[in-house]
Amino acid sequence: MPEWLNPEARSCWETLAPELEAIGVLTDVDANAFAVYCTAYAEMIEAEAELIRDGKTQITKDGFKRSSPWLSIRNEAHKRLQQIGGQFGLTPASRSKIEVMPNNTENTKASYIA
Numbered sequence: 001m002p003e004w005l006n007p008e009a010r011s012c013w014e015t016l017a018p019e020l021e022a023i024g025v026l027t028d029v030d031a032n033a034f035a036v037y038c039t040a041y042a043e044m045i046e047a048e049a050e051l052i053r054d055g056k057t058q059i060t061k062d063g064f065k066r067s068s069p070w071l072s073i074r075n076e077a078h079k080r081l082q083q084i085g086g087q088f089g090l091t092p093a094s095r096s097k098i099e100v101m102p103n104n105t106e107n108t109k110a111s112y113i114a
Contacts, residue, residue, distance in 0.1 A: 002035045008042035025088050040080035047074035
């Protein structure tokens with residue numbers, strides 16, 4: 001897990017990484033991509049909390065109603081979650097397309113001969 005992840009992103013990593021590693025979907029070379037997923041998750045959680053607290057609209061100084069900037073942040077984070085999550089099989093549709101190879105640590109000649 002990268003050191004720079006914030007606490008919410010770390011929690012996401014700690015929850016999902018063991019399962020993804022166990023099925024061979026998450027390896028060391030995938031760490032940065034998965035860290036981006038976890039960061040997007042943390043951003044979405046933060047944005048959702050702000051939207052719950054302050055609402056989806058704001059009133060400007062001039063008295064006009066506008067969308068909260070947190071709405072855009074949440075939506076962008078959700079898009080990244082869907083995109084990157086699909087690469088790790090974290091959606092039902094993408095999970096059906098992933099072929100996980102068993103983690104066979106034995107390197108015998110018999111495993112290569114049909």
